[in-house]
Amino acid sequence: MTETQGPIVCSEAVQQLWDYLDNAISPEDHQRVAAHLSFCRQCCGELEFAKELIRFLASRGVDEIPRDVKTRLEDFVKEF
Amino acid sequence: MVEVRDRIRESFQRLAAAELAGLYSLARRLARDGAEDLVQETLLHAYRSFGTLRQASAAGPWLKRILVNVFRDQLRRQARSVEELPVDRVEDFSLYQILVEEDPLPYSDTLHHDFLQAFGREDVREILLRLPVIYRAPLVLRYMEGFATKEIAHMLEVPLGTVLARLHRGRKRFERELWAYAQETGLLLKGTVR
Numbered sequence: 015m016t017e018t019q020g021p022i023v024c025s026e027a028v029q030q031l032w033d034y035l036d037n038a039i040s041p042e043d044h045q046r047v048a049a050h051l052s053f054c055r056q057c058c059g060e061l062e063f064a065k066e067l068i069r070f071l072a073s074r075g076v077d078e079i080p081r082d083v084k085t086r087l088e089d090f091v092k093e094f
Numbered sequence: 095m096v097e098v099r100d101r102i103r104e105s106f107q108r109l110a111a112a113e114l115a116g117l118y119s120l121a122r123r124l125a126r127d128g129a130e131d132l133v134q135e136t137l138l139h140a141y142r143s144f145g146t147l148r149q150a151s152a153a154g155p156w157l158k159r160i161l162v163n164v165f166r167d168q169l170r171r172q173a174r175s176v177e178e179l180p181v182d183r184v185e186d187f188s189l190y191q192i193l194v195e196e197d198p199l200p201y202s203d204t205l206h207h208d209f210l211q212a213f214g215r216e217d218v219r220e221i222l223l224r225l226p227v228i229y230r231a232p233l234v235l236r237y238m239e240g241f242a243t244k245e246i247a248h249m250l251e252v253p254l255g256t257v258l259a260r261l262h263r264g265r266k267r268f269e270r271e272l273w274a275y276a277q278e279t280g281l282l283l284k285g286t287v288r
Contacts, residue, residue: 028188032265036236038243038258063190063206067269068237070210074218075238077122079115083130087114090134091107094141 022046027057031064106144109153110137120158123234124165126223132168136161158239162231162249169227189269198282212281213272221271229264232257 027050033039034047051057079087117136121129140160147156193205202208213221222230231250235241243261247254276282 029185029262033258033262036243036261038261059194060188060190066207066210067189067265070213071218071233071237072240074213074215075123075234076116076119077215079118083118084114086130087118087133087137088111091110091137091141094103094106094137 020046022050024050024054024057027051027054028060031057031061032068035061035064035068102144103141105150106141109147109150110140110157113154113157116154117157117161120161120234120239121165123219123222123238124162124227124231125168132161132165135164139164155241158241159245159249162235165231166250184263184266184270187266187270189273192273198276209276209282210272212276217275217279217281221268221275224271224275225264225267229260229267232260233264233268236261 027047030039030043030047034044037044039047051061114133117133118129121132121136125132136157140157143160147153190206193209197205199205199208222234225233232243232246235246235249236243241249243257244254247257250257252260
């Protein structure tokens with residue numbers, strides 16, 4: 015993603031944070047983001063929030079299935 | 095022969111029954127309406143290809159992959175646009191920064207955490223459904239269902255780079271919609287930090 019070598023600015027680091035957490039960027043970009051995070055408190059806050067958002071999404075994934083829907087689906091499968 | 099068929103059917107019914115809640119949840123996050131139909135069609139497809147399931151322990155992800163395929167085909171039949179949307183200003187949006195600047199929960203010592211805790215499952219579903227499906231589907235599959243990006247690319251029949259780009263934009267749009275939804279619904283004023 016990053017074309018230039020060397021340090022990156024906050025906006026660039028923030029843009030890549032989720033991909034950084036997902037290991038979806040090149041090793042070079044990963045290293046540059048890590049280097050930026052090593053001194054930038056603001057971006058560390060963004061990083062912690064990105065991690066929290068990932069946990070948040072995972073925690074909102076599964077609902078209770080309504081009883082009537084469950085019964086209908088079970089009956090549906092029994093017809094096979 | 096009949097006994098074998100009965101055993102296969104019973105085995106499928108047992109596996110499917112254990113996965114109904116997960117399938118229904120996924121269907122409700124992908125589609126605003128018709129979640130039950132989507133699960134039923136998934137079960138029909140799955141029963142027909144039950145022989146391809148290698149391990150009973152993999153039934154959950156196997157069924158979810160089928161559900162995504164069925165959903166993708168439904169979208170195609172409905173001829174909904176799956177074109178990339180024009181890039182908007184979403185790239186610049188930072189929910190973290192907005193929360194710092196706006197400080198919507200002035201008495202909170204853990205502002206960002208408390209902000210997120212105000213959203214229940216139904217709120218999150220509503221927000222996800224506001225996103226175009228090309229962004230919603232990868233987000234749900236990656237962060238709620240835990241599928242790898244390569245697998246998502248395979249399921250959605252798009253290149254890996256496309257999935258990564260859509261995840262990137264989808265996350266930003268999701269953050270923006272979280273903030274917009276909280277303001278529209280007065281979520282933070284209700285004192286309903288859950």
